[in-house]
Amino acid sequence: MAKVHRSLGNIMTAIIRYSLAFVFVVVPGGGFSTGEQACAQAFVTMKEIETLHAKADKVFEAGDHETARKIYQNVTGYRMRRQGPKAYEIGAIHNNLAIMQYNEGDYEKANALYDKAIANVRGSKGGQHPDLATSLCNLGFSQIANSEGDAAMELFKEALKIRLPLLGGAHPDVADCHEGFGLCHSAKNESDKAIEAFDKCLQIRIKAFGEEHVETAAAYMGLGMAYIGKNDFAKAEEFDGKSKEILKKTGGLVVVNRNPRSRLQKPVFQFFKARSKLKRKP
Template structure:
């Protein structure tokens, strides 16, 4: 392949990336496909062109992903990773492609296939100079969610705690990312049958979210709801009712955006009241829920 044609393919690849950033997906796909045709020819003539083909496949896979073409995106990321095994590719770019493929499979309900990709991507980012510890911590959070779903609670806890340690060290305690990991840890402990530890984690998340977001935010409502479930499991139904009511007051202020959460929390609250024999209060809560839901029907 001539140098001029190789350069043209590179220009097409850059153009495809620009179109992708602008949301012009069909045009981006056409440009990336054209670029790859030239890049494949270039690699046949000169294997040293492999890094350009890697980059072109990365762009194509990103476009396919945005267009909802999961199988196409998976194939393109996979081919890029195969190239990285026989060509010198910047480690950070390999880590990025491996992460993209892991999340693609994860969000496609193919969690078991995503696990080794997440684990390798974490190692990749931690091996960079300097290490990309925050990115690795975020991937540990994703991986922990998978392990939790598979019932591998000890592994999930291990990754959540490593993620929390890194994020607190790098960003400080009062960040939304740290609050999210505390919340996820609480959910893990609750699912694993440790409501005391769950309550501690949910309380940490609530304190951080309240400080960061104020008392009238949907994430704060979520934390109150989570605390309600933990308190109920611990037999402290008075505290549970209080948390449910606090959560519902917040969600009512954001009803148009949080209608599904509002209904779910309301039904849990009503069920608790009925379980406690507070039938009149439960009936009043149901009536209020129906009235509020009618305003957004």
């Protein structure tokens, strides 16, 4: 059982030990002792929960998703007790857990978590919040990967309606919506519409990031894919070559996997992916 370290001034030690209490307190029947969990939670202040949440975000961004998942699960328990299941911050956790499932290729679990994130953000922040648009786009990319292009199209449309008034038409987040449209149209063999969408995405990203950036490479690859649908192989080869040249210079879009278990498994190649996680504001 975790002990209280606040009297020693070591707040972070207390937080980590409280977190581990969720994982390691086991009752004889094999389950977790809710009494022990409640006792651990009772000592955790909101400031400490925020600190632990920030720690989970940092570990997540560093690529250690398995450790981040454990911490997020514990933070969820703390926040559920203090704030209830509909809190905005819990929506942020659902979004980031969904990204982990997406990167592991488990799109159905990712979609379910994105749905929860969307419900939390919509319920707590309203229907025009930028973080709602982020989770809508993330769910859209996941649905495309799961062969649900029609549903994804509606998500990208809703996200674009939120983002255009807030960000303007030249923002990289708007480019993500156009990329989504391009993927949806490509999946339906609507090559001309796909080319138009990917070209909009490309022009925004060139202005925002420059030519030699992985996001720009993604747009070039999308255009190459769309021209294959038109049987214009010369154009397809041109854009595919540009994307490969950028990836060669930048190191590509391969996500570094620092997870001690899943790094031994065959990686899921994700070119078009959920690039932006929900930004949680303390």
